[in-house]
Amino acid sequence: MFAMGTFNYRMGDNPLSIHVVNKMGYEEFIKSFGNVVEHCSLCAAAVWRERPFRDAENLASCFGDFIDRLPISGKEGILRLHPDLAGRLAQAGQLTSESTREQASAGLNTMTEEERQRMTNLNKRYTQKFGFPFVICARENKKDAILRGLGERLENAPQTEAITGANEVKKICRLRLLDLVKPDSQLNSPL
Numbered sequence: 001m002f003a004m005g006t007f008n009y010r011m012g013d014n015p016l017s018i019h020v021v022n023k024m025g026y027e028e029f030i031k032s033f034g035n036v037v038e039h040c041s042l043c044a045a046a047v048w049r050e051r052p053f054r055d056a057e058n059l060a061s062c063f064g065d066f067i068d069r070l071p072i073s074g075k076e077g078i079l080r081l082h083p084d085l086a087g088r089l090a091q092a093g094q095l096t097s098e099s100t101r102e103q104a105s106a107g108l109n110t111m112t113e114e115e116r117q118r119m120t121n122l123n124k125r126y127t128q129k130f131g132f133p134f135v136i137c138a139r140e141n142k143k144d145a146i147l148r149g150l151g152e153r154l155e156n157a158p159q160t161e162a163i164t165g166a167n168e169v170k171k172i173c174r175l176r177l178l179d180l181v182k183p184d185s186q187l188n189s190p191l
């Protein structure tokens with residue numbers, strides 16, 4: 001269900017028009033959008049049924065609505081598919097290309113040893129408390145805001161945190177989609 005197969009990442013080099021997206025069969029759709037929610041191709045497999053999409057923002061809303069409709073256990077499951085920020089996978093160079101770029105944009109690849117240690121300790125406490133990793137949209141935050149957010153969100157109740165984390169997944173997903181689909185391409189225009 002959470003297959004981690006090969007996806008056709010296009011990463012903005014050659015963004016798709018919405019017309020091309022709307023003509024995709026589900027296999028191609030999953031290949032193109034299977035990682036807009038990290039390691040969760042199930043989301044793309046479900047959202048395909050909502051086509052035709054009006055534009056990139058409408059496509060992002062469909063993913064967002066799917067995540068919103070999941071019960072707390074499903075939201076927690078999606079969070080568990082995310083790598084720790086500046087964690088073991090990042091240090092081993094084993095993140096997906098999307099996560100690598102996102103974590104670098106927040107400056108997480110240039111932390112001091114002290115910052116890295118703080119992040120590791122807070123991540124550990126967070127995962128021990130909630131049973132899923134801390135997730136935040138790294139492209140919308142810098143490392144200081146992330147460290148602060150981690151400390152603050154550690155105080156939240158588990159249900160609040162599953163919802164907060166899922167909302168961050170929606171932001172990450174939207175930005176990944178906007179890299180893949182031309183933002184000005186619309187169902188009712190020739191672009």
Ligand SMILES: NC(=O)N[C@H]1NC(=O)NC1=O
Nearest residue numbers: 083099102135136137138
């Ligand atoms: N844990 C976590 O927030 N991971 C991520 N956030 C993001 O923007 N990209 C990630 O890999």
